[in-house]
Amino acid sequence: MNLLSRFRPDEFTIAMLATVMLAFLLPCRGTSAGLFECLTGVAIALLFFLQGARLSRAAIVAGALHWRLHLVVFAATFIVFPIVGLILRPLSGALLTPPLYLGLLFLCTLPSTVQASVAFTSIAGGNVAAALCSASASSILGMLLTPLLAGLALKTAGGFSLNALQSIGSEMLLPFVAGHLLQPWIGGWVKQQRKVLGGVDRGSVLLVVYTVFSGATLSGIWHQLALGPLLALFAVSCALLAMMLAITAVAARALGFSREDEIAIMFCGSKKSLVTGIPMANVLFAGQPLGLVLLPLMVFHQIQLMACAALACHYAGASPPLFEPESLRAAT
Numbered sequence: 001m002n003l004l005s006r007f008r009p010d011e012f013t014i015a016m017l018a019t020v021m022l023a024f025l026l027p028c029r030g031t032s033a034g035l036f037e038c039l040t041g042v043a044i045a046l047l048f049f050l051q052g053a054r055l056s057r058a059a060i061v062a063g064a065l066h067w068r069l070h071l072v073v074f075a076a077t078f079i080v081f082p083i084v085g086l087i088l089r090p091l092s093g094a095l096l097t098p099p100l101y102l103g104l105l106f107l108c109t110l111p112s113t114v115q116a117s118v119a120f121t122s123i124a125g126g127n128v129a130a131a132l133c134s135a136s137a138s139s140i141l142g143m144l145l146t147p148l149l150a151g152l153a154l155k156t157a158g159g160f161s162l163n164a165l166q167s168i169g170s171e172m173l174l175p176f177v178a179g180h181l182l183q184p185w186i187g188g189w190v191k192q193q194r195k196v197l198g199g200v201d202r203g204s205v206l207l208v209v210y211t212v213f214s215g216a217t218l219s220g221i222w223h224q225l226a227l228g229p230l231l232a233l234f235a236v237s238c239a240l241l242a243m244m245l246a247i248t249a250v251a252a253r254a255l256g257f258s259r260e261d262e263i264a265i266m267f268c269g270s271k272k273s274l275v276t277g278i279p280m281a282n283v284l285f286a287g288q289p290l291g292l293v294l295l296p297l298m299v300f301h302q303i304q305l306m307a308c309a310a311l312a313c314h315y316a317g318a319s320p321p322l323f324e325p326e327s328l329r330a331a332t
Contacts, residue, residue: 024213049175072257212281
């Protein structure tokens with residue numbers, strides 16, 4: 001039972017699956033669709049506002065101190081990941097449908113997670129401070145680099161328009177900057193209300209998921225998804241994560257980092273942010289069917305949680321335990 005529980009989906013993943021099912025059975029349409037679209041825009045802005053309010057100036061300054069570690073993480077996140085995604089292009093039309101490959105390539109351009117990177121680094125006995133600074137800086141850079149990388153990588157696929165940069169600025173970057181400017185006054189309160197406001201984060205993502213998959217249902221996109229490409233997506237996602245874990249571990253050892261730094265590099269450089277990715281896809285691919293584009297990110301999210309939980313316990317020298325609810329909530 002303990003072994004089986006390691007592969008049990010976390011609460012947030014279960015909530016996403018339930019939201020997808022709701023969108024399949026009761027999709028929003030007509031007037032309600034317009035209402036949900038407005039609510040989604042507000043939720044995305046609020047999400048990035050709160051992220052800006054949580055990050056202190058001290059964290060930004062501290063992020064520059066361990067520059068060698070951060071450069072390795074940034075290289076893995078924004079250079080190696082996209083290159084691997086482009087190398088997998090022959091899979092499009094062969095193992096994966098073009099929309100699934102488009103989603104996989106978009107996944108490769110996203111920044112790292114913050115909470116999950118820190119949580120797993122802590123469990124494994126790694127450099128938690130470096131993981132926090134590196135993953136936080138990755139999230140900030142991702143708001144600028146992800147649209148640019150997506151524009152370069154997805155241009156030939158017709159899945160991205162540079163006009164989306166304006167939407168990124170108005171719906172994500174400006175709220176983030178506003179939240180950060182107000183951080184000296186509201187930062188303490190935001191941290192004290194972390195559990196409550198964490199629900200805002202997850203709620204905004206679920207709202208986007210419902211809106212996106214409602215559109216997918218109404219457009220009949222699910223008839224395009226066969227079992228073969230879905231199984232192939234799981235296999236490719238597992239292989240992608242395993243490859244990036246191996247690359248970051250080998251690079252850390254080759255460059256002479258300590259064991260603690262190696263752990264931070266592995267967990268920060270191998271994961272992708274679901275919380276950032278879903279709202280960003282909603283902006284970057286506005287007006288396009290997003291159901292199959294977002295599916296690779298949702299699959300990769302669950303795989304990285306399970307694999308990294310087991311790996312963290314391996315580094316800690318303990319048998320992988322049950323997922324703790326708080327760790328799972330933080331791993332989004």
